[in-house]
Amino acid sequence: MSLEEADIRCQIAWQLDQNKKYDEVVAHVLTGCLSCVTNPKKRFGGREMLFPNEPPPWIKVPESEKSNPEAWKRFHKKKMRSEMTLEEFEQFLVDSDLSDAQLAMEIAKFRRIEKVASWTHVRDIRRKQKEKRLEQEKKEKEAKKLNLEAKKEAEKLKKQDEKRKNLEEKQLKDDEKLEYLEKMKEDEKLLEEDLDEEIKDEQSAENEEKSKKSERKEFNLRKDMPWCPSTYDFLCTDKRSIIDQSQQKRMIAMCQSLMYEGQLRHSGNRDELKDIRRACEPEYDTLVAAALEHARNEACHPLDYSTEKSIRFCLNRFKTRQIYTENDTFSFKSPSFTVENVEILSGIRSEHQGIVPKMEKMLRSATWQSELILPDISKKCEVKHWELKPPAPKTRLLDDSIAHDLISSCKQTTVLSDATTICHLLSPNWESRDYEFGIPIRVKIQRVDGVDKKCVTMSKPVPSTSISKATIQRKTLKRALKNQYLKRMPLKKSQKRTQDELMSSEEASFQESQESTAPTTSSESLLDSMLHEMKMSDQKFACSSSKSDEIPENSEDLAYQYAIFRIGDARILIRSNGAHLLNEQGDKKRQILENCRKVTFEPRIEYLSNGGAMEIGAAEWVWNYTKAVFKTSQSHVIYRTNYRLDHVLQIDPLSMRIDKQQPPPDALGILSARCVMLERMIAQLEQLEPGEYCAVQERDRPLIVVPKCSADQRGGVSLGASLTRDDCKRTTDSWKDDDFFHGFCRDVALQWQIVQGRAPQLLLAKDSAINAQMPSKMNRNQFQRKKTSMKRKFAQKEAEKEDAKRQKALDLDDPNLYADFTNPSILPQNFVKPKPKNFNSFRGGGRGGGPRGRPRARGRGAFRGGGGGAGGGGGGSGPSTSDSVPAIP
Structure with a gap:
């Protein structure tokens, strides 16, 4: 192996490798040589370090396959990737003891869904765990029941054996007594049959009375139901919640647990509520805006x-x-x-x-x-x-x-x-x-x-x-x-x-x-005695007053x-x-x-x-x-x-x-x-x-x-x-709106929300039964027009009242407006607004309208009627007659 001296990290290992002494190379590496251990990939490039071209000596290759250099690779351990199925994963969760939050996180990772949606699967897991637990308890109860029945049966057989032995002894002693016992048994059978018939008659009579009562009873009458807003007053009628009806009812049950018991039943409920509310924040903002707008559109604002x-x-x-x-x-x-x-x-x-x-x-x-x-x-x-x-x-x-x-x-x-x-x-x-x-x-x-x-x-x-x-x-x-x-x-x-x-x-x-703060004095002892006497008198008075039921x-x-x-x-x-x-x-x-x-x-x-x-x-x-x-x-x-x-x-x-x-x-x-x-x-x-x-x-x-x-x-x-x-x-x-409105309460549900199964801070569910009772768009627009006209009339009446108060309160002729009351010598004066003079004097009833007794010479006739004047005409517009001419002396 021709390598430069800079590439040779360990001279000993290189020399042993050149001499093909591989066992000694292994022993040398196991001694912990830092030069060999620190960077082996630089020399071998990721290949097998000791046996790159042949199997190690502990792998026995058959003689027939030694000629094939690739044959030993089948002895390598294959890499296998195992993945759980959905049923295996659910069974794993059912058998585990994870908390609600951990279950929601595992389900969200496995199914690759949002954490809010995973809570429905958490409830399914909890239900399966409950069913498994109940089934196990049922089996245990059945086993206990079988053991108890076996014990009872054994005791019963034992008692029957003792009883049979006693009867045999009695039969041996007295045959007449046996006949008497047989007669008693027959009488007991007859009595039991009579009693069974009477019990059946009584049960049938009770069932008839119960059926009559159940037919007469009527539940959930409209007049006895709690208050509920009209369907015309529902908010955001064109929008629905992303939370279904069953989950909203579950949230209502949690709110009821808080209001009645002061705490949630399960520790995971609080995390579940937080996740749902975080996902429904846009719904809450829409609901708040719609509620404030509805209040402003009312004929009279609720405030x-x-x-x-x-x-x-x-x-x-x-x-x-x-x-x-x-x-x-x-x-x-x-x-x-x-x-x-x-x-x-x-x-x-x-x-x-x-x-x-x-x-x-x-x-x-x-x-x-x-x-x-x-x-x-x-x-x-x-x-x-x-x-x-x-x-x-x-x-x-x-x-x-x-x-x-x-x-x-x-x-x-x-x-x-x-x-x-x-x-x-x-x-x-x-x-x-x-x-x-x-x-x-x-x-x-x-x-x-x-x-x-x-x-x-x-x-x-x-x-x-x-x-x-x-x-x-x-x-x-x-x-x-x-x-x-x-x-x-x-x-x-x-x-x-x-x-x-x-x-x-x-x-x-x-x-x-x-x-601990101050020493006692004679005045304090006197005060204690006075308070004790007052307390005794109060108790006597309370005892005397409690004797009578009248207030x-x-x-x-x-x-x-x-x-x-x-x-x-x-x-x-x-x-x-x-x-x-x-x-x-x-x-x-x-x-x-x-x-x-x-x-x-x-x-x-x-x-x-x-x-x-x-x-x-x-x-x-x-x-x-x-x-x-x-x-x-x-x-x-x-x-x-x-x-x-x-x-x-x-x-x-x-x-x-x-x-x-x-x-x-x-x-x-x-x-x-x-x-x-x-x-x-x-x-x-x-x-x-x-x-x-x-x-x-x-x-x-x-x-x-x-x-x-x-x-x-x-x-x-x-x-x-x-x-x-x-x-x-x-x-x-x-x-204004921000001054009196501090948001809707998330833990307190009104009774109409409980009846309808609608969670606080949420919109109406898509699968709610109330959707079928919503009015049509035409009826809603008609109702809105009536409300707008009513609001206009109400505002007009309020303006008229304010004008009347303003005119009644201020009179420029009142001398009290210009008085200086900081001067103690000036006292307020009683001012009464003077009534206007009556300028409606007596006038004629006809078109003449002249002074009394003096008709004016206008019109087609010689004179027009004076309208009730002395000597005037009859109030018409035609020509006057001789009788209508006033008599002038």
Whole structure:
């Protein structure tokens, strides 16, 4: 072998190769020579290194084939490529223990399909695994059953043998007894035959009754079915979903598991839902655009849907909160203090990362509670919104002696407020609660045990200026739901014991925290004794009141509870209505509410109900959260209702559970920032001088607290323009689509979607049975033309109303328009618009029209009739006669 010295990597191997000592070459290579091992292909070019032209010595080639140099190649191991068939692959998956995600990935790789489409095959694999498991269990059960039958048969034969032996012995002893036994056997046979005939007769009678009852029963009556949008209101009628009906029903079942049980049944369901939603994102965008366009094309936008009756009712309810009159003046030019806005921090995802209100001590629990009825949502749930009954009168916080006695006994607490007031301060406006408000504040000094104590009382907020129609909607809906689904009832003894145990545990923890921070004094022991006496008196009163089933007149006041809450470093005593007891109707119960003894609720208006359940915004979520915290409830339920306020569409206990569902983005950040603002406000309120104040919250401005002043003080402004007005403003003027619509909820399905088998955020399936019920294109266009004409008429009427209000509100002759009311010496004047003078004097009835008794000389005749004048003609246009000439003296 002639090679250059540069190409020879190992001189030893080359020399052995030249001498054809191949065994020694193998031994040399096995010693680990780096020159031989590192780059063998450079020398041999990929060929067999040791035996390029003949087989190795361990391969025995027959003598007949040695002459053929290609014969030894058949001893090489052939390369074989094995591939599994589809049946073998499915059997491999059935026998494996892979997870759902791994199964979907393997199927997608083998079948070369998308991952979304592979989930259907995953379900087939799981079904086969279940069938295999059931078959194996069936075989095991059959084997066990055979063993048990064999044992029973053996025991039976053993007993029969013993019995036969005993009978033989008895037969041997007494032949007469044998005859008697035979007679008894015959009698038993006869009795058994009679009993069998009676049983058959009874069974036939029962079957006849059941068949009659089944014939009389009628299920799924139209009048009892849940609300469903009309086929003319369906969205995207010309488009269909890429997900079939069976898979959408499966998604509906997953959503129901979340709403009723709080969790999915299988771990792979969450990955499956993610894959399907990722594949259907274009469908969701199309559905959202169609829903918003449908709402804009309505004759009345869902945000502005309200009646005159509900407007008058809600405005009267808001006006009952007014404490100050239009003649009261406040010094807006020199406010006591201002609460500046705090920057909202993003990224807060848990309660421990921010500042949230927390209960520190329960001073007095409610004696009377309300029972909250959860209706059977599988049937029609109609809301009686036309029966607007005002609630029983409640005691104002300023006149609540219990609240003032409690705050006077609390050493570290100065501020007293209602839960509604604090909820207004902690949550910004949203589309269903959109108004500016003012909070009356009273600061006074009380004498407690010879020591002066300051008490700051914050009354309920009073809406100022105009209220939006969406606010009227929500206020009307909440009152209707309270009248229909809340039932006032006294506490039972078991409930009192549980509440007393909760209060004792809370008080014990509070006392331990207090003992660790400050030593005990005689005043604290006196306070404990006073609270104990008040608690005993409350228990006696509750026992006496529970003896009678009648609801007392002051049941609204007995439903109040008083507790001290801590917001940051500030403490405040809050009066609130107690949480409600739960009464769930229907056969299907919600396991997520199974261990909840105290529940609160809030309404949620579905403005786009034909598209699905809407996500709750951050501001509304904060409102619901604070309501649940201040009422000390264990769960919060949302009644999702149609915007026409006529039907409950879904009962949602899922959206307010932080452990089950993530809150909206920046919701906890807004709450934390508002808690900082409230903490600063409480610190400033504790430093105010005795007197009356008003906290004013205007739109897009910081909250200010202004003091009340006399009418003759310079710079004083009356509250006449800031009180609640008698008209409402349109919500759509200030709230656009992106402001009130936060997307459709992916985990909450309305009841009509469950009935139709239509998954949230998806279009109608291609193989759905509803496709056959869709109206034709001609009928749909005709319906759309009627809707457009109705919208035009509605807009025209609204414009006429606005013009009438504008003309009625402004009169240029009114001297109050030009008066300077900043001067206390100038008072408003009572201006009455003068009526126009009546210029319609007496005129003749004919064409003459001249003065009375003096006809004009016009026309074809000598005179035209004077039309009723003295001596005038009869009102005609012909020639006058001699009788028609006036008699002139």
